[in-house]
Amino acid sequence: MKVSIIVPTYNERDNLEELFGRIDKAMEGYDYEVIVVDDDSPDRTWELAQRLSERYPVKVIRRTDEKGLSSAVIRGFKEASGDVFVVMDADLQHPPEKIPELVKALEEGADIAIASRYVPGGKVENWYWYRKLISKAAIMIGRLALPKIRGVKDPMSGFFALKKEVVEGIELNPIGFKILMEILIKGRYGKVVEVPFTFGLRKAGESKLSGKTMIKYLKHVYRLMRWEGELDRLIKFTLVGLSGVLVNEGFLWAFVNFLGWGKILANIPATELSILNNFTWNDLWTFKDLKRKPLWRRLLDYHIAALTGAFVQWVLYAGLVYLGLNYLGANLFGIVVSFFVRFLFNRHVTWG
């Protein structure tokens, strides 16, 4: 078995020598190659890599036509000749000594092995609390928006290994930094394992992660939601919700005008009928492929979602009004948040 280690680089000159040395030592007994994909770095990383390839099994790709971390990794996959691919950063934040552990996980049956910061034993060294918060929030957004990766603790790690079949013949089209997320959504795989590691400090040079990278991440999540059909669900859920408004108003009107019921009490059956209307359409349409629980259970969960949404809406409304916000604005905000709460609850629980 041969291992191809793919290392995207941009201005990483001062890290190369130590990186290659430590990889070589860690990979003792393995047949391996390193594929450096450099985007024509101004500091001439490619040149040094080329020189070091006399000492280590390193293949250097100098790209001049394209830029970007994720596309560099994909290029690396194309150039690799191994049966197993490892992806890692050049700046030694990813300890090469972990590579054998990742490869072993594949040998033991995993298709993807992720070096993870967020499983027990894993950690991040010296990050400010806000960088940690941003990282965790970004992961939470990804896991909520893309139920397929819900079980993965660190889908944004840049350090992972996979069997080449996982990406072979698959069209990958990521933007930004999160190539692993793209693979987790589009790749062909069964078992994923996470191996804890410590995301260390950068040895030399600077991080290329910027505010723009985060915007790109959100775009990427949106694109993957579309690809997964999750966006279609969101749209269907919205349309069903609107139909529920008509049902609610219609029955309220009918109860008051034809049956002579009191206006306060008639609201309750009208609301329940709209909930049943929405449930039916969501069950037959929005989530029709996801009926894993018995009907009574889905119906119960759906009501819990409705109640939770209403509660969230009320709490936000009361809180914002208390803080002095305009009550109509506060209500609108509550409605919007409640909508997402209900969608996510139903997507992950009722039809999860």
Ligand code: GDD
């Ligand atoms: N070829 C190429 N082109 N390589 C790039 C580019 C690019 O445009 N941008 C960055 N790289 C290389 C860097 O040289 C480095 O080897 C690696 O990609 C990671 O870049 P950093 O700038 O060090 O990223 P980071 O440390 O902020 O982010 C890392 O950790 C994140 C987790 O917090 C990456 O591994 C991310 O993928 C990961 O999500």
Ligand code: MN
């Ligand atoms: Mn880094």
